[in-house]
Amino acid sequence: MTWVDGAAGSPYGVQNLPYGAFRHDGREPRLGVRVGDFVLDLDGAEAAELVLAGGALRRPVLNDFLALGRPQWTAVRRRIIELLTLPEHRAAVEPLLIPLAEVELTLPFAVGDYVDFYSSEHHASNVGQIFRPGQPMLLPNWRHLPIGYHGRAGTVVVSGTPVVRPCGQRPTSDGPVYGPSARLDIEAEVGFVVGVPTELGDRVPIEKFADHVFGVVLVNDWSARDIQAWEYQPLGPFLGKSFATSVSAWVVPLDALAHARVSAPPQDPPVLDYLRDEPHHGLDLRLEVEWNGGVVSRPPFSTMYWTPAQQLAHLTVNGASLRSGDLFASGTVSGPERDQTGSFLELSWGGREPVTLADGSARTFLEDGDTVTIRATAPGPDGTTIGLGEVTGTILPARHG
Template identity: 50%
Template sequence: MVTVGDFGDATLPYGVFRAEGGSPRVGVAVGGLVLDVATVVGAPEEFVRPDLNRFLARGPHRWKEVRKALQERAASGVSPGQEGVHRIADVQMMLPVEVADFVDFFSGIEHATNAGRILRPGEEPLKPNYRYLPAGYHGRAGTVVVSGTDVVRPEGQIRHGEHVTVGPSARLDFELELGYVVGTPSTQGVPVPAEDFRDHVFGVVVLVDWSARDIQAWEYQPLGPFLAKSFATTISPWVVPLDALPWVDGPVQRPAVLDYLNTPEPRNPAVEIEVELNGVVISRVSAAGLYWSPAQQMAHMTRGGASLRTGDLYGTGTISSHDPSSAGSLLEISWGGERPFRLSGDETRTFLEDGDVVIVRASVPGEPDRSLVGGRRPIGDRYIGEARTVIRPAPSARWHPHPS
């Protein structure tokens, strides 16, 4: 069983921390400790700063060089009281990167199918283009926040029958995702092929895509999400290098993808994710079965000529299954609000309420296995991070929920 918050020597994720009375510095987690990277590697211009961007921009050779040095340091023993070593519990963790652009994809075919059945009953749940391209939208980089940041209930236009009002969302939801952090930039106008994924993408974070379903239902046609998703995106404070993750084959893609989306197997990280709502685990799911891989997402994102920039963040889209116990959003767990589910005692939910505490955590299972997709076993053996949030009331007058 994973010890939550305790990173193993094989993980060594990077973050930005501030010790009491100090300035922000780049650190690496070892067990429940954070090691000041500058004390091991030097290079203050890269590591004595408030973000990882300068280090990330150096590229794969530098990433491997620093990781090797940190692995050797970790193997020699790290304990509190040593130079540059702090307890994670004693420091403030900060947003790990200065986010350049944010893109969110729609790469979980189970979530896309579930959402289609809920929102368009009687129609084909998947749009014709779903199996041809990894669909996504451009979000707001400025509202990406680090774990521990409260999320304020958003307001926007909401339709009630024939009437449209403006007010707080009554159908606030989460979506379980992973996010990929770009290190090496690319040239505008030059697409980046899928096989160059590891030359540009540094690592992965836990990502929560917050969604106001009632605002989204009114505004998303014809141009997609806007106010329903722009108010906040939460990520974990630790960026786990791609080399620290086991990778597995993704599902068979039919029809065969176009040439620029071809990528060598394995395609997806073997990562398990669970969500806890007010102390109750309500879903566990695996990222191993995502239909579109992060390499394919990157290739499609740049196909039109858009460049990658250091600090770019892109999300997988909701990781889900057809089993409610492994669904990646409340939209699916409550089937659009029609099926309230029990938390504890007499407490039930369909969507999030003010004061709710949401924790999304991820780990690597001990033995990566495709049979884990949709599984309900306890969260795996190697912790890789979490995103924790409290839902706060909308800034307007007291919230009066609209009928679901």
């Protein structure tokens, strides 16, 4: 039981302990761990030799700590739990606890490379029906490998950062025109943060997933559907995706999600040997999408066809190297029901069926001033709940000039 006020029973108790970065009192960003509604100042804790990580916890981002590897991650987590639960540490640790309301959260890791997958069969099938009516919902390769694309790491932003409506070419009956996207959308996703790097030419097999992946963030891969529809053939997403990708401010360690492991859906046909993930581990993460203050969808991550370990194995099977801070995302999380979809493209069925929001207004895609927040939880030990924080963003008008 933790001695931290209000942390017992919280989704951010000692069973969780997500890592982040923050500013406080005008100082430069530093690292912290969330416990209840407080942030434990890890810079101060390592300076006081309460926890030791070779100085990696005294950095403005997590990358040096991520590179240390699982034995060090486990040892530091164990020590932080001791500091927050054993009464003899309270006098030394309590001054290092800062109320969450007093800090500004910053991007917790410097993003190396960013890869986005397309791993929900329900999402891919819905998109196939919307864009290719009368044709097979899934393309022939979809069940044989995790489809993905390389995104833009430089436009990954922390939760709360406003999103400027992108401009680009859009198709019309009279040919392409340039202007602001009129079909701005979200994609509710789960992201995985790489810790231990690899050498160019090396591969990460399924069973080594947890040796290289530190933890999980929530992702909103904002998407300009009209720009995307015009540009994506034959090479795939480009300007319709690269303007902004939002991530949650807290990285939940894989160790905190041990009780969220579930069997993923069966895969048919059988996959090639390098993709065999047995016992085929998925994660029971329960997402919630809020649009202007009202919940419009609850996507279940447990329904994802391709697992995170399969995504990493495929990402590296050609010898592509990993760097500490690399981010790969699941792709849109959608379940079998309309109110379980992770994009407004699906929720409004291609813009043909408006969605009624909590204030009675109707939407198909995002309007200027709209705010979207994605949250998620997972089951923890002894009936507890693990909170994955939130990723939120508000749409600002396009900038002309």
